[in-house]
Amino acid sequence: xxxxxxxxxxxxxxxxxxxxxxxxxxxxxxxxxxxxxxxxxxxxxxxxxxxxxxxxxxxxxxxxxxxxxxxxxxxxxxxxxxxxxxxxxxxxxxxxxxxxxxxxxxxxxxxxxxxxxxxxxxxxxxxxxxxxxxxxxxxxxxxxxxxxxxxxxxxxxxxxxxxxxxxxxxxxxxxxxxxxxxxxxxxxxxxxxxxxxxxxxxxxxxxxxxxxxxxxxxxxxxxxxxxxxxxxxxxxxxxxxxxxxxxxxxxxxxxxxxxxxxxxxxxxxxxxxxxxxxxxxxxxxxxxxxxxxxxxxxxxxxxxxxxxxxxxxxxxxxxxxxxxxxxxxxxxxxxxxxxxxxxxxxxxxxxxxxxxxxxxxxxxxxxxxxxxxxxxxxxxxxxxxxxxxxxxxxxxxxxxxxxxxxxxxxxxxxxxxxxxxxxxxxxxxxxxxxxxxxxxxxxxxxxxxxxxxxxxxxxxxxxxxxxxxxxxxx
Amino acid sequence: xxxxxxxxxxxxxxxxxxxxxxxxxxxxxxxxxxxxxxxxxxxxxxxxxxxxxxxxxxxxxxxxxxxxxxxxxxxxxxxxxxxxxxxxxxxxxxxxxxxxx
Numbered sequence: 001x002x003x004x005x006x007x008x009x010x011x012x013x014x015x016x017x018x019x020x021x022x023x024x025x026x027x028x029x030x031x032x033x034x035x036x037x038x039x040x041x042x043x044x045x046x047x048x049x050x051x052x053x054x055x056x057x058x059x060x061x062x063x064x065x066x067x068x069x070x071x072x073x074x075x076x077x078x079x080x081x082x083x084x085x086x087x088x089x090x091x092x093x094x095x096x097x098x099x100x101x102x103x104x105x106x107x108x109x110x111x112x113x114x115x116x117x118x119x120x121x122x123x124x125x126x127x128x129x130x131x132x133x134x135x136x137x138x139x140x141x142x143x144x145x146x147x148x149x150x151x152x153x154x155x156x157x158x159x160x161x162x163x164x165x166x167x168x169x170x171x172x173x174x175x176x177x178x179x180x181x182x183x184x185x186x187x188x189x190x191x192x193x194x195x196x197x198x199x200x201x202x203x204x205x206x207x208x209x210x211x212x213x214x215x216x217x218x219x220x221x222x223x224x225x226x227x228x229x230x231x232x233x234x235x236x237x238x239x240x241x242x243x244x245x246x247x248x249x250x251x252x253x254x255x256x257x258x259x260x261x262x263x264x265x266x267x268x269x270x271x272x273x274x275x276x277x278x279x280x281x282x283x284x285x286x287x288x289x290x291x292x293x294x295x296x297x298x299x300x301x302x303x304x305x306x307x308x309x310x311x312x313x314x315x316x317x318x319x320x321x322x323x324x325x326x327x328x329x330x331x332x333x334x335x336x337x338x339x340x341x342x343x344x345x346x347x348x349x350x351x352x353x354x355x356x357x358x359x360x361x362x363x364x365x366x367x368x369x370x371x372x373x374x375x376x377x378x379x380x381x382x383x384x385x386x387x388x389x390x391x392x393x394x395x396x397x398x399x400x401x402x403x404x405x406x407x408x409x410x411x412x413x414x415x416x417x418x419x420x421x422x423x424x425x426x427x428x429x430x431x432x433x434x435x436x437x438x439x440x441x442x443x444x445x446x447x448x449x450x451x452x453x454x455x456x457x458x459x460x461x462x463x464x465x466x467x468x469x470x471x472x473x474x
Numbered sequence: 475x476x477x478x479x480x481x482x483x484x485x486x487x488x489x490x491x492x493x494x495x496x497x498x499x500x501x502x503x504x505x506x507x508x509x510x511x512x513x514x515x516x517x518x519x520x521x522x523x524x525x526x527x528x529x530x531x532x533x534x535x536x537x538x539x540x541x542x543x544x545x546x547x548x549x550x551x552x553x554x555x556x557x558x559x560x561x562x563x564x565x566x567x568x569x570x571x572x573x574x575x
Binding site for chain 2: 084097098100233236237296299301302303305306313320321322323324325326327332333334336337338339341342343345350351353354355357358361367368371372374375378412413416
C-alpha cells in the first residue's frame with residue numbers, strides 16, 4: 001500500500017478497520033523521514049520512545065477508544081515542549097535543553113494517541129522567514145533543494161510535503177506557518193490569537209504567537225485544530241471565543257473581500273495570475289467578490305518590525321546562562337551574561353534584541369513603540385470595517401514562490417519584506433489559512449503558490465468551509 | 475544609529491559583540507529603522523482624530539478559577555531534580571551563580 005499521500009482521515013479509517021497496524025504506518029513515515037533527512041535537513045532529532053508510543057496507540061485502537069488522530073505520525077516544531085525531550089528552538093543556547101513539562105497542545109495530542117516522530121528544524125527561536133537562521137543549517141525546499149523551505153516553521157512544512165510525517169505542528173508570529181506552507185504546497189493554519197494555548201511554546205512575540213497545524217488538506221487542518229484549541233488555565237490569553245462565534249451562527253458565507261489596491265506592486269506576475277484564476281473559480285461557484293479597502297495595511301510591516309523586536313528583547317532576557325541552557329563562563333557575573341548571549345545566540349536573534357531594546361529605550365519608546373501600537377489599532381479598525389461588508393478576505397500568501405538559499409540572508413530588510421501578506425494577520429489576531437492554488441516555473445522547476453483566506457476572530461469554521469469548497473473546485 | 479549607540483544598547487542587552495559586528499549591525503539596524511520610520515507619519519496622516527494608544531494590559535487568571543491540587547505542577551522531588559538538572563551550574567539543591575556584590 002502507498003502511504004505517501006495518506007491524509008489523517010484516510011489513515012484513521014485504515015487503522016480503525018484494521019487494514020493496517022499502527023506499527024506499519026509509523027514505520028513507513030519514520031523510515032522515510034530518516035532516509036530523506038540528509039537531503040532536506042527536516043528533523044533536528046527523532047524521539048527515542050516511538051515504539052512505546054506505537055504500543056499505546058495500538059492498544060487504544062484495539063480497546064475501541066481511539067480518537068481520529070490515534071496512531072497518526074506527526075512532527076513537532078522544535079520550540080514546542082515535550083516532557084523529557086530536547087527542545088532547542090534551532091539555537092545553540094538550548095542545544096541540550098530537555099523540557100521539564102508537556103506543553104498544552106502536546107498534552108492534548110498525547111491523550112488522543114498521536115505519535116510524535118521528532119522535532120523539526122526552524123529559524124532560531126522562530127525568527128526568520130526561510131529557516132536559514134537555524135543554528136543547524138537550512139531546511140531545503142520540497143520542490144527544489146536549492147531553494148528555501150520558508151520559515152520559521154520550515155522543517156514542519158517540508159516534513160508534510162515530503163511524506164516524512166502525515167501532519168505537523170508549527171508556530172506563527174508573522175507568517176511562520178503560512179509562508180512555509182505556501183512554499184512547500186501544503187495547507188497551513190494560523191488560528192485566532194488565543195484560540196490555541198501557548199503554554200509550553202517558547203515565547204517570541206507574546207502578543208502575536210500562536211500554534212497551528214500543517215496538513216495535506218483542509219479537513220485534516222480542521223481535525224487537528226479541533227483537538228488542540230480551547231481555553232487553558234495555563235495561558236490567561238486563551239479563549240473559547242464563544243461570543244465571537246455567535247455572530248457567525250446560521251450565516252450564509254457568500255461575500256469574499258479582496259484588497260485589490262494592495263496587490264498592485266511587488267508581486268510576481270505569474271503568482272498574481274494564479275491568484276486571479278482562483279478568484280474566477282470562486283466567482284464561478286457562486287461567491288461574490290468585493291473590492292475592499294484596507295488603507296493602513298501598508299504600514300503593517302513597519303508596525304510589526306517595531307512591536308515584534310520589542311517583545312523579542314523582553315522574552316529573550318530569560319536566556320542568561322543561569323537557569324537553563326548552555327553557558328560560557330567569564331571573569332565576573334556580567335561577563336557570563338555577555339559571553340553566553342553574545343556567543344550562543346545567533347545573528348538574527350541578536351539583531352532583533354538590539355532593535356527591540358532600542359525602540360523600548362528611554363526617549364524612543366514614544367516615538368516607536370507607542371506609535372506602533374496606535375497604528376496597530378488603526379489596522380485592526382480596517383479589518384473591523386471590512387468584516388462588516390464581507391464574510392472572508394482573500395489574498396495570496398506570498399508575493400513570490402520560494403526564493404534561493406542565500407539570496408536574501410545578507411539583507412535583513414529584504415528578507416523581512418517576504419512577510420508582506422502575512423504579518424498584519426498576527427497584528428490583528430484573526431485566523432488565516434494558506435491553501436495551495438497552483439504552480440509557477442522557476443529554473444525549470446514547478447514551485448507551488450497559495451491563496452490565503454482570512455476570517456474574523458474565532459471564525460476558523462468559515463476558513464474550513466470555504467477552504468474545503470476551494471479544494472473541490474481546484 | 476551609529477556604532478557607539480549599538481555598543482551602548484548591546485551592553486544594556488548583555489550581548490558581547492566584536493568591533494566588526496558592531497559596525498555591520500549599526501548599518502543594518504539603521505536601514506530597518508529607516509523603513510520603520512513611516513509609522514511616525516501614519517498617525518498624522520490618518521483622518522481618525524482620536525486613536526487609542528497602547529491599550530495592552532496583563533491578562534490574569536480569574537481568582538475564582540482554582541487549580542486542583544494535582545494540576546499545579548507536581549512538586550515531587552523528581553520534577554524538581556529535572557528542573558535543577560537543566561541549570562548550567564548547581565550546588566546541592568541550589569543554582570549557582572558568581573558573586574554579585
